[in-house]
Amino acid sequence: MKVLITGDSHAGTLQRGRKLLVSKGEWPEQVDLMIQPFGGGHIFPTPFFIDKGDHAEICNKDFRKQFKRFPPETMANSDVIYGLSGPLHTARIRRSRAWSEFVPAQFAVAEAPVSNALLNKVILDDCQYLLKFIDIILRTQKKIFVVEAPRPFKHDSALTSIRPEVFSYFDNYYRSLIKQELKLRNVPVIAVGPECYDEDGFMLECYRHPMEDDMHHGNAEFGEVMMRKVLEFLLEQQFPNNPE
Amino acid sequence: MQKTPPVTDHPYRRQPKKAFWRNVVQDTYPLDITDWYAKKFPLGKKRIATAGSCFAQHIGRELREKGFNYVDVEPAPGFLNKAHWLDFGYGMYSARYGNVYTPRQLLQLTQRAVCEFSPLESTWNKGNGFVDPFRPTIEPEPFSSIDEVEIHRKHHLKSVANLFEVSDVFVFTLGLTEAWLSIQDGAVYPVCPGTAGGEFDPAKYKLVNFSYPEVRKDMEAFFSRVRQINPKMQFLLTVSPVPLMATATPQQVIVATMYSKSVLRAVAGFLAEKYPYVDYFPSYEIISSHVMRGQFYNPDMRSVAQVGVDHVMQQFFKEHIPPVKKSVHVDSPETNEEDLVCDEELLAVFGENK
Numbered sequence: 371m372k373v374l375i376t377g378d379s380h381a382g383t384l385q386r387g388r389k390l391l392v393s394k395g396e397w398p399e400q401v402d403l404m405i406q407p408f409g410g411g412h413i414f415p416t417p418f419f420i421d422k423g424d425h426a427e428i429c430n431k432d433f434r435k436q437f438k439r440f441p442p443e444t445m446a447n448s449d450v451i452y453g454l455s456g457p458l459h460t461a462r463i464r465r466s467r468a469w470s471e472f473v474p475a476q477f478a479v480a481e482a483p484v485s486n487a488l489l490n491k492v493i494l495d496d497c498q499y500l501l502k503f504i505d506i507i508l509r510t511q512k513k514i515f516v517v518e519a520p521r522p523f524k525h526d527s528a529l530t531s532i533r534p535e536v537f538s539y540f541d542n543y544y545r546s547l548i549k550q551e552l553k554l555r556n557v558p559v560i561a562v563g564p565e566c567y568d569e570d571g572f573m574l575e576c577y578r579h580p581m582e583d584d585m586h587h588g589n590a591e592f593g594e595v596m597m598r599k600v601l602e603f604l605l606e607q608q609f610p611n612n613p614e
Numbered sequence: 615m616q617k618t619p620p621v622t623d624h625p626y627r628r629q630p631k632k633a634f635w636r637n638v639v640q641d642t643y644p645l646d647i648t649d650w651y652a653k654k655f656p657l658g659k660k661r662i663a664t665a666g667s668c669f670a671q672h673i674g675r676e677l678r679e680k681g682f683n684y685v686d687v688e689p690a691p692g693f694l695n696k697a698h699w700l701d702f703g704y705g706m707y708s709a710r711y712g713n714v715y716t717p718r719q720l721l722q723l724t725q726r727a728v729c730e731f732s733p734l735e736s737t738w739n740k741g742n743g744f745v746d747p748f749r750p751t752i753e754p755e756p757f758s759s760i761d762e763v764e765i766h767r768k769h770h771l772k773s774v775a776n777l778f779e780v781s782d783v784f785v786f787t788l789g790l791t792e793a794w795l796s797i798q799d800g801a802v803y804p805v806c807p808g809t810a811g812g813e814f815d816p817a818k819y820k821l822v823n824f825s826y827p828e829v830r831k832d833m834e835a836f837f838s839r840v841r842q843i844n845p846k847m848q849f850l851l852t853v854s855p856v857p858l859m860a861t862a863t864p865q866q867v868i869v870a871t872m873y874s875k876s877v878l879r880a881v882a883g884f885l886a887e888k889y890p891y892v893d894y895f896p897s898y899e900i901i902s903s904h905v906m907r908g909q910f911y912n913p914d915m916r917s918v919a920q921v922g923v924d925h926v927m928q929q930f931f932k933e934h935i936p937p938v939k940k941s942v943h944v945d946s947p948e949t950n951e952e953d954l955v956c957d958e959e960l961l962a963v964f965g966e967n968k
Binding site for chain 2: 378379382383385386406407409410411412463466467468469471472475476478482483484485486487488491492495579581583584585586587
């Protein structure tokens with residue numbers, strides 16, 4: 371089974387997890403999995419590709435260093451399964467300083483309330499190109515799944531100005547909305563399990579990235595947890611709508 | 615020998631050139647017509663707020679773009695793409711009140727903001743949700759609950775009250791004389807119930823076509839109430855050149871439009887004449903006067919083309935010279951620090967990011 375996982379920098383955590391599993395001798399032989407991210411997730415809300423019908427031509431100059439087109443030409447006619455990290459990474463919007471002045475209506479005290487319609491618009495705007503990218507992959511009859519990024523960490527510096535309940539609420543709202551979009555497309559999600567975060571929706575400290583100033587990546591242990599889930603999924607082939 | 619009769623004196627002899635049709639119009643290309651407006655007071659660095667019917671949106675936008683001290687008490691959140699601001703009522707006026715078509719609506723907005731009027735009907739049903747009857751189209755979708763409508767309204771009205779405190783000049787574009795009001799308590803709605811929420815019920819709502827005395831009284835009550843809050847507030851009035859989309863009177867729509875605009879124009883003129891703190895800018899005349907040959911209207915002969923807006927604002931800025939724009943300091947994008955961390959993570963794991 372050939373698998374290519376791409377996406378944003380959270381793919382790095384998955385790579386760390388993969389290495390841990392290999393070093394423990396727990397990597398299943400039948401899974402030939404490669405991880406090759408596009409680059410930083412801040413590019414994803416921009417038109418980073420051109421829809422060429424049977425593939426996406428990558429037009430962002432940084433992303434093109436990784437892939438000129440997707441699916442890659444060498445894999446176009448093979449049964450590669452694709453994994454994508456990116457659509458469930460909420461930090462781009464979640465960490466906006468504006469959340470100190472704007473909050474979902476039910477949290478409003480002195481802040482300006484924002485409606486669910488506005489949240490939906492913001493989230494779908496942020497994720498629009500990734501969803502279109504997924505649509506192209508699906509159009510080519512390829513299998514694709516999405517790997518969820520870690521939930522927010524409590525040491526995130528944005529929490530000095532943003533109320534934790536607002537931070538967590540938006541994070542959850544974003545994930546729920548995009549998961550609905552993915553469900554509509556029959557795209558499976560490898561989700562962060564509840565064993566990884568507390569009742570307020572924050573990641574457990576044990577999964578924090580070792581770099582002091584890294585506010586949103588998980589560490590190798592978290593990568594291992596997620597990679598085990600990916601493997602479990604792949605070995606059971608839980609695609610709801612198997613194109614074959 | 616016959617003597618030349620002595621030249622008699624009369625008031626027209628002392629009138630400036632601009633007072634004579636022949637000088638201003640007859641031999642002049644329409645776009646070269648000058649002297650449309652002479653300001654009564656300068657805008658300078660004063661804090662300027664806007665409200666009114668849809669044409670007022672252009673005025674607010676132009677003032678902001680030209681670097682005037684424009685007040686926006688309900689700015690858009692930084693995470694909302696600018697392309698969607700208008701969909702959510704941001705950047706349209708100085709607060710998210712949407713279009714304020716009639717002086718009565720403006721007066722009641724003020725009274726609601728300072729807690730002097732609480733309309734009995736506070737929400738309208740729309741689809742599976744609810745809207746605020748006093749700005750039913752402020753969001754593209756209805757709110758999910760009555761509570762949510764209330765939370766948004768409370769913040770909005772507080773912002774409007776603040777607007778009157780922090781502004782120096784309030785620009786208001788008078789749009790309509792026709793309005794729908796609640797028979798029960800006289801609350802005026804911006805649109806007919808049933809068109810953007812709620813349900814039309816002739817036992818609950820009635821049409822009113824405000825007369826000159828009513829419009830004048832409402833505007834004077836508005837000035838008076840706002841100047842209680844902010845005694846130095848000045849007002850700049852304009853009349854929207856955009857005709858009625860439809861009339862609910864038995865009149866034909868052009869006739870109804872002419873009535874409406876005539877009343878509003880007359881009141882605006884009267885108020886500007888009477889009060890030293892009220893000015894009138896003739897955007898209505900510049901766009902809709904027959905000497906302009908209707909050239910500023912789009913083919914529907916209703917909406918105003920951008921070239922018309924530009925021409926109007928050129929006349930405005932001849933008198934109110936825009937401030938010299940300072941170089942704008944652009945904050946680094948919020949995500950920069952995060953982008954760096956992401957790149958570091960990629961480099962750490964995958965080596966050189968080829």
